[in-house]
Amino acid sequence: MCQAQSRKILTLVLIRESSRVLLGMKKRGFGKGNWNGFGGKVKVGEETIEDGAKRELLEECGLVAPCLDKIGELDFEFLGNPEIMEVHVFKTDSFEGIPAESEEMHPRWFSIERIPYHQMWPDDKYWFPLFLKGSCFKGHFLFEGFNKIISHSLKEVETF
Numbered sequence: 001m002c003q004a005q006s007r008k009i010l011t012l013v014l015i016r017e018s019s020r021v022l023l024g025m026k027k028r029g030f031g032k033g034n035w036n037g038f039g040g041k042v043k044v045g046e047e048t049i050e051d052g053a054k055r056e057l058l059e060e061c062g063l064v065a066p067c068l069d070k071i072g073e074l075d076f077e078f079l080g081n082p083e084i085m086e087v088h089v090f091k092t093d094s095f096e097g098i099p100a101e102s103e104e105m106h107p108r109w110f111s112i113e114r115i116p117y118h119q120m121w122p123d124d125k126y127w128f129p130l131f132l133k134g135s136c137f138k139g140h141f142l143f144e145g146f147n148k149i150i151s152h153s154l155k156e157v158e159t160f
């Protein structure tokens with residue numbers, strides 16, 4: 001018997017300069033202890049997904065990004081949990097402000113040759129290289145718990 005599946009929309013923003021990427025160490029809550037882009041929930045009915053991404057970026061590290069490029073859509077499923085997390089991934093190389101620590105995140109710049117995959121979500125090692133080479137992508141990852149990927153699919157797409 002299939003379970004009805006619901007979807008939760010989340011955002012993820014990656015700040016990329018020529019040779020470095022800004023990541024945040026998640027200090028509490030979901031994904032605590034991982035380096036990740038900035039993002040989170042979209043305020044249903046209040047804002048567009050892109051506006052939600054901009055809001056989370058500002059809240060989590062104090063940066064203003066006037067324009068974001070949509071680069072990816074990642075569906076995350078967890079064994080035994082009917083809720084699929086639909087993560088919309090954005091990037092930008094133009095922002096205003098100085099990265100600042102928040103209650104949620106401790107920001108740090110990483111050279112693109114030294115991305116800390118061992119301290120990131122396990123799916124990142126699959127799609128981050130596509131982001132770094134400038135591709136757009138769609139992926140689906142089936143997790144067992146938070147650290148084990150049972151299966152995944154990932155493809156490059158032309159545009160969103």
Ligand SMILES: Cc1cc(-c2ccco2)c2oc(N)nc2c1
Nearest residue numbers: 010011012039040076087121124
């Ligand atoms: C299951 C999962 C969730 C997220 C997430 C939460 C909020 C925004 O993204 C991830 O981010 C990354 N890089 N892998 C992730 C896996």
